[in-house]
Amino acid sequence: MTPTGQTHEQPLDTLLAGYARGMLSAPLHTLVATHLAIRPESRRFVSLLETASASEIERLEPAPLADRDARLAAIFAAGEEPIRACAPREAGDVYMGDDVVPYPLARFLGASLAATPWRTLLPGVKEYRVTDNEDGEATLYWIRGGRKIPSHTHEGSEYTLVLKGAFSDIHGHYRRGDIAIADMDVDHQPMADAGQDCFCFAVTDAPLKLTGPIGRIVQKIFRH
Amino acid sequence: MPSPSEHEALIAAVAQHRDRDAFARLFDWYAPRLTAYLLRQGAEQALAEEIVQDAMVTLWRKAEMFDPAKSSLTTWLYRIARNRRIDLMRRDRSTPVEPDSPLFEVVDDTDLEGELDASQREAAVREAMRSLPEEQLVLVRLAFFDALSHSEIAERTGLPLGTVKSRIRLAFTRLRRTLESGGVVEAR
Numbered sequence: 388m389t390p391t392g393q394t395h396e397q398p399l400d401t402l403l404a405g406y407a408r409g410m411l412s413a414p415l416h417t418l419v420a421t422h423l424a425i426r427p428e429s430r431r432f433v434s435l436l437e438t439a440s441a442s443e444i445e446r447l448e449p450a451p452l453a454d455r456d457a458r459l460a461a462i463f464a465a466g467e468e469p470i471r472a473c474a475p476r477e478a479g480d481v482y483m484g485d486d487v488v489p490y491p492l493a494r495f496l497g498a499s500l501a502a503t504p505w506r507t508l509l510p511g512v513k514e515y516r517v518t519d520n521e522d523g524e525a526t527l528y529w530i531r532g533g534r535k536i537p538s539h540t541h542e543g544s545e546y547t548l549v550l551k552g553a554f555s556d557i558h559g560h561y562r563r564g565d566i567a568i569a570d571m572d573v574d575h576q577p578m579a580d581a582g583q584d585c586f587c588f589a590v591t592d593a594p595l596k597l598t599g600p601i602g603r604i605v606q607k608i609f610r611h
Numbered sequence: 612m613p614s615p616s617e618h619e620a621l622i623a624a625v626a627q628h629r630d631r632d633a634f635a636r637l638f639d640w641y642a643p644r645l646t647a648y649l650l651r652q653g654a655e656q657a658l659a660e661e662i663v664q665d666a667m668v669t670l671w672r673k674a675e676m677f678d679p680a681k682s683s684l685t686t687w688l689y690r691i692a693r694n695r696r697i698d699l700m701r702r703d704r705s706t707p708v709e710p711d712s713p714l715f716e717v718v719d720d721t722d723l724e725g726e727l728d729a730s731q732r733e734a735a736v737r738e739a740m741r742s743l744p745e746e747q748l749v750l751v752r753l754a755f756f757d758a759l760s761h762s763e764i765a766e767r768t769g770l771p772l773g774t775v776k777s778r779i780r781l782a783f784t785r786l787r788r789t790l791e792s793g794g795v796v797e798a799r
Binding site for chain 2: 396397400401403409410412432437439441449450452455458459462
């Protein structure tokens with residue numbers, strides 16, 4: 388789209404608004420929460436939109452509440468149990484994140500990057516498919532310095548958050564905390580900066596299609 | 612509506628000595644309104660009740676995590692309910708999700724300069740929205756306040772999907788810039 392006037396549209400701002408409003412899929416909501424954990428400067432805009440959104444609650448006609456006393460009793464009863472009784476595992480077993488993976492993503496992944504069952508996609512490119520369903524796909528990528536992800540397009544949009552290292556595509560250069568947003572029809576080929584490995588968390592809102600000769604082969608081998 | 616300071620006193624009583632009467636008063640005010648909000652957002656009755664119950668459990672057990680200097684209680688509960696809804700709607704339920712996991716630790720406010728209270732923040736957003744061109748404002752209202760998808764908006768307005776998308780993106784970018792230039796949001 389051609390920007391009009393002096394304002395260049397920033398797809399990130401729309402994504403932040405969707406997050407504030409609770410309109411994103413679980414993987415995409417996690418991606419934005421992770422971005423916010425790394426980049427506090429985006430939190431202020433989100434916080435303002437959340438306040439505006441929440442203020443609606445105060446203006447609504449209250450809905451009738453069935454079993455009010457039973458519900459209160461259940462809350463007080465739950466409060467008597469020690470907190471850990473709710474968690475099926477020992478607290479020490481739960482992955483809470485680290486310097487690379489902030490808490491929201493750790494909670495979604497359930498394991499550290501080191502404990503991730505990586506699969507080699509191409510020499511120098513590993514991936515781990517976290518989820519793949521109607522919500523869209525969520526994938527972790529580990530790209531060796533100087534290597535490229537196979538060229539691909541998407542049916543929907545693809546959002547790629549950099550966790551470590553940096554990469555470039557036709558739109559720009561992305562470092563830790565940045566989100567690269569590729570719309571459908573954009574045929575892009577992210578390349579990791581030379582000299583250091585790049586870890587990314589990518590979410591699509593529709594299945595992606597690999598293009599280009601290598602992509603088509605990879606697609607055949609791995610997707611079917 | 613009870614004043615925010617009244618609610619703050621109630622939640623302080625819950626945080627400090629698990630005051631059940633204080634909690635019941637908060638429950639009676641928030642639970643029916645949060646339920647109404649979720650129903651309006653299209654949640655089914657049973658799901659809305661489950662989300663609200665979980666949010667209220669969080670309020671009871673983690674009241675001491677609420678910081679009135681950072682957000683209003685309404686906004687705090689809004690975030691908890693929003694995140695809980697997304698958890699419950701996850702198709703992939705392999706990751707265990709507990710109602711009292713520290714959800715809000717990651718969505719809590721950063722301190723806003725100038726100590727704007729909730730009503731001032733809301734006013735700032737509304738004012739920034741009024742500065743949008745009409746063609747963008749209409750679409751932002753549908754996208755943000757009515758929570759319609761881009762294709763639903765295209766259908767309703769008869770505009771091409773690409774136009775809807777582009778105008779909404781321009782609008783949110785402008786909104787953010789306006790809020791930043793007004794000193795409300797830290798400049799990037």
